[in-house]
Amino acid sequence: MSFEYKQFKDAKLDDPFFDSLRADYREFEDWFGRKSENWAYIFEQDGSKAIDGFLYMKIEDGVVDDVVPPLPAKKRLKVGTFKINAHGTKLGERFVKKIFDHAVDGGVAEIYVTIFPKHAGLVNLLNRYGFEKAAIKTTVNGVEDVLIRSMHWRDNLDRDKNYPLIKMDGDFYQVGIYPDYHTRLLPDSILNNEDVEIVKDISHANSINKIYIAAMKGLMSLTPGDKIVIYRTGDGKGPAEYRAVATSICVVEAVRTLDSFGSVDAFLNYARPHSVFSDAELSGFYKSRRYPFIISFTYNIALRHRLTRHHLIEKIGINRDAYPGFLRLTPQQFKQIVIDGGVNESLIVD
Structure with a gap:
């Protein structure tokens, strides 16, 4: 298996891996096309090159006003797309570690991600490492939870939540x-x-x-x-x-x-x-x-x-x-x- 940092245009959009993202976000294919020059972590199976994981992030600096309540102005790492095919190999941890690597490298105060509550496995993984619900985001696709993780030490929390x-x-x-x-x-x-x-x-x-x-x-x-x-x-x-x-x-x-x-x-x-x-x-x-x-x-x-x-x-x-x-x-x-x-x-x- 390979875990690489690639441009969107190097990923096969017709891979069945993206079917659930198409179902969740009606604008997904248009959005993906506009991001062709952007970079993401892509995890592929050897031989078939079928995709098993995709992670896209970007740095933002300012107010996040498309959620309720709005998030005050801060430098943040936004996890734009995060999906894995879980199969007992701790692939999720692999991607969470990359999120933190980029947050540290970017000098951000917070990380945030929007996610539908139905993705319970991914929500539980993020909760384990200190992500907490702070807002909701409502679009034509439905209502997503906005999970926030501070990059500052928080007392009285277990070590994983401060990792x-x-x-x-x-x-x-x-x-x-x-x-x-x-x-x-x-x-x-x-x-x-x-x-x-x-x-x-x-x-x-x-x-x-x-x-x-x-x-x-x-x-x-x-x-x-x-x-x-x-x-x-x-x-x-x-x-x-x-x-x-x-x-x-x-x-x-x-x-x-x-x-x-x-x-x-x-x-x-x-x-x-x-x-x-x-x-x-x-x-x-x-x-x-x-x-x-x-x-x-x-x-x-x-x-x-x-x-x-x-x-x-x-x-x-x-x-x-x-x-x-x-x-x-x-x-x-x-x-x-x-x-x-x-x-x-x-x-x-x-």
């Missing part, structure tokens, strides 16, 4: 992942010390919630809400000093052991939805007990600048003799990694 923002509380750690697993788990965080351009960021497993399976005993000291810097270990193609890099910022959701699952099926049901591993691989992990610890976390930020082990030691102050696979960071070290990693300052809440 991808990171609050500087809890504890901070560096957690190592071998290169082969890192590529599969966090494809946004490729080994590249240059800036990551959002529109060219094509991934194979871009879900927000992840499962990490490992054997480092220190992992059991993690608690929900802790922040972890993902550290891609050396790949043997050169000195680890310059090949091992910090790549990502994540937030712990839960910590469990294999022994907490009563059966392999219980483990599979827990791990499968957010794991990049096959059922056979997961079953093998369960039976061998080689990797007994399971960490659930949200994939919040891919660093724009990957920080080498050399940088972490010389500029961040990490002890050269410390085990890099799992080590505790001070809040100051974590904050400096964020700064040196080129993270948008709006994502970090003191």
Whole structure:
């Protein structure tokens, strides 16, 4: 399957995928034609190239006066078209992550989307990540709900509803992942010390919630809400000093052991939805007990600048003799990694 950023004119309008949009919006085909030079994220099946997902967004700055009540003047990201064919692969999360990526990159105060309430699955997904009904929009096509999501931290909400923002509380750690697993788990965080351009960021497993399976005993000291810097270990193609890099910022959701699952099926049901591993691989992990610890976390930020082990030691102050696979960071070290990693300052809440 492919997930690409394309112009409207490169999408096949006669694809059955668009039938429900034609049914919902009588002006859809005319609108689509006028947008031929605009860009959207399009997810296609390999081989047939049938479309399974489409996401179009644009930046607006001003009052939104075609809804009731009107939305006051703000810089917003409007999600113009968002549709997926859900099939149990977390495709929806993939697109939600792209929405947040663009909101951060555009420096907007809010995101909004209009949606018919009948699309319950998509509404529930958006609600999970903090979108709330704030208005309605009435047209010849019917009445749509207007869902709003603030890009500012809101206290007393669960972490998903504030995603991808990171609050500087809890504890901070560096957690190592071998290169082969890192590529599969966090494809946004490729080994590249240059800036990551959002529109060219094509991934194979871009879900927000992840499962990490490992054997480092220190992992059991993690608690929900802790922040972890993902550290891609050396790949043997050169000195680890310059090949091992910090790549990502994540937030712990839960910590469990294999022994907490009563059966392999219980483990599979827990791990499968957010794991990049096959059922056979997961079953093998369960039976061998080689990797007994399971960490659930949200994939919040891919660093724009990957920080080498050399940088972490010389500029961040990490002890050269410390085990890099799992080590505790001070809040100051974590904050400096964020700064040196080129993270948008709006994502970090003191």
